[in-house]
Amino acid sequence: MEKICIIGAGNLGVAIARGVVRAGLLKADQVILTRRNPDKLAAMQQEGFVVTDNNKDAVQQSSMIILCIQPKQTAGVVAEIASGLHAHHHILVSTVTGVSTTEISVQLGDRPIPVVRAMPNTAIAIAQSMTCICAHQATTEQVNQVINLFEALGKTLVVEERLMRASTVLAASGIAFFMRFMRATTQGGIQLGFDAEDAMCIAAQTARGAAMLLQENHSHPELEIDRVTTPEGCTIEGLNEMEHQGLSSAIIKGLVASHDKINSIRK
Ligand SMILES: NC(=O)c1ccc[n+]([C@@H]2O[C@H](COP(=O)([O-])OP(=O)(O)OC[C@H]3O[C@@H](n4cnc5c(N)ncnc54)[C@H](OP(=O)(O)O)[C@@H]3O)[C@@H](O)[C@H]2O)c1
Structure with missing residues (x-):
């Protein structure tokens, strides 16, 4: 070129x-x-x-x-x-x-x-x-x-x-969705005692590590979750509480709402 x-x-x-x-x-x-x-x-x-x-x-x-x-x-x-x-x-x-x-x-x-x-x-x-x-x-x-x-x-x-709208939601809007998750993690970290800068550093590096486990090990999220969830431990306690509050459901509903909205963007 x-x-x-x-x-x-x-x-x-x-x-x-x-x-x-x-x-x-x-x-x-x-x-x-x-x-x-x-x-x-x-x-x-x-x-x-x-x-x-x-x-x-x-x-x-x-x-x-x-x-x-x-x-x-x-x-x-x-x-x-x-x-x-x-x-x-x-x-x-x-x-x-x-x-x-x-x-x-x-x-x-x-x-x-x-x-x-x-x-x-x-x-x-x-x-x-x-x-x-x-x-x-x-x-x-x-x-x-x-x-x-x-x-x-x-x-x-x-x-x-036909998958370009879904690509827009998952990849382009996806940046905002993952950012919101990391902001929430940071806010939780502050409540648990970290200052904002340290909480965000931990959230971002942990998100990066999680993503790289999938990309480099060609692993599956559930397999990696199994590795950190000890029976009766604190991770499964927190994860199940998030699911009781609708974490996966909220994310899927948000993705579908975002997908529906693209149709009306130019109206
Ligand atoms: N931002 C993202 O993450 C992202 C990701 C994937 C796809 N997209 C898509 O990419 C497109 C651009 O997004 P954006 O966030 O970069 O928007 P943006 O910041 O509003 O940029 C659009 C640019 O187009 C210029 N423009 C408008 N009319 C023009 C004309 N007749 N000739 C030449 N330039 C003109 C505007 O400048 P002037 O007003 O000075 O002309 C403006 O700088 C959108 O369709 C968006 O959906 C965005």
Whole structure:
């Protein structure tokens, strides 16, 4: 890839830009960032990124175009850049929540432009994203190009498009859900006598250790729970109390509510 452009360099767009440079995939001057108020990207410009408010120019100079705009802005931006996109030269990657590849293709006038949807999360800024990917009218080579970019920024999983909404809930919103769990753990730790900083340090490192036990040992949560729950011990006492209060049920209901909400996001 010679250059990529990120159309809509807000929270996610800036995180992707910094991530690809930190991972050594591209130099900052190979990443073009656009937004309507480019003055808000002055710090990025100082870091060497190319900053502009001209989406068409950015597309013309790039082989991969990553859309990081809000859902309601998508139709207008796609219409604006459509005539500058060419099937043999461009890959259009959309991170936009709730907008399908078919909708984007229709907005492109049903031309055979490869469209890839990617659903990362904000941990992309530290190369620890979970990014789910699905593609439309793209060759294996083109999909691999997108996978390679996001693999440098964490883990990727290619999914069927019908699972993209579920991917949004589990991976993108998932950051907020796990954060809330760790905040609650921190608050509990404070009640048990730790100061806030120490309680959060313990909560975050314990969460990281739990996740790595699953990833590195290819273990199962229930097996790891069995290992720490002594009969009549304090862990099973606490765990069962959390379940009596509806922990698993609350999490599953929250995920389903979040999934239902995506449908109405653009209304
Ligand atoms: N944040 C996440 O964790 C996350 C994760 C996965 C997917 N997503 C999806 O990614 C998309 C972006 O999310 P975000 O949190 O980064 O939103 P955001 O911070 O609001 O960024 C959107 C950016 O788009 C720019 N923009 C709006 N219209 C534009 C136009 N016509 N041309 C160029 N730029 C334009 C805005 O800047 P100006 O107003 O200056 O133009 C803004 O900086 C959303 O669809 C979201 O659902 C987000």
